[in-house]
Amino acid sequence: MRVLTVVSHPRKDSLTFKVADRFVQGLAEAGHDYEILDLHGIGFDPVLKGADEPDWSASVQTFSPEVETEIRRLKEHDALALIFPVWWWHLPAMLKGYIDRVWNNGFAYGANHLHHQHALWIGLAGVSEEQMNKRSYGEMITHLLNVGIAGYCGISNSKVEFLYETLESEPAHYDMLLDQAYRLGLNYGKDGQSRKNASP
Template identity: 70%
Template structure:
């Protein structure tokens, strides 16, 4: 399987990128290929402008060269993984802009759907699991990503994995998170089943 790994964080030395490194190490050990798309490194513009707003009166949509490039990149892969910090219980603006602009009408939804076998969302959360569940944040986020985005775009095999307490300064805790990311890479190709918006590896 060939996996596109989309990463959203402004700092290369962040835990987000360390998690990405361990995740793709797992992918490699499991025999998969991958490409990392660093949204900040390519200076991806997250702002949806007129050229990339769907024209629903047209059967065939034409987008800006930047977006056409990213659509072609997605087409080359069998599956997708997103790695990002959870900010305000949501995707970072850069990644949300990627979804808004690239996963667009007539490409990812509407007359066409994504062809990918599965999507994995790896969300780094500063809070504890108990804090995440306190007001059903975890359930809401999972439903948004698995159903509101992935399933809407035709990918029923989608799962959200939270890496908790990323602000914990203890080295052993960071190593536990990195090991979790490594296991996600190793197990990426295993089938999941979507149930009530929650897909578990």
């Protein structure tokens, strides 16, 4: 498969990008092709303006040049991975804005849906798994991404994976997180790796 790997973090030296690098290493070793889309790196504007507002009366829309470029990029790939820090129990504004603008009416939902076979969401959480699930945050985020976004856009094989305690300072813990990212790439798209409505 050709996997578009969307990364949302303002710093190239962040753990998020290190995770992305290890993830695509796993993809490559499994025989997949990939492209990393660095949203901050390309200067993507996450703010939805009038040109990209969904027109519910139209089955097909023409959007701003920036959005049309990203639509073409999506069409060139079979599957998706989205790698991001969990901020306020949600996607970063940059990634949310990318979805708002690019996964738009008539392309990702409505008259047409995304054609991608799989979506994998990799969220880096500063908290522990116990803290994440204490108030059902993990379940809430997983349902939103798998059902509210991926499922709504026609992607039936969607899974959320959390990398926990990313604020931990021990090198051994970082190595474990990077190994987890590598294995997610290595096993991408295999039976049971992605499933709709999966638990964290």
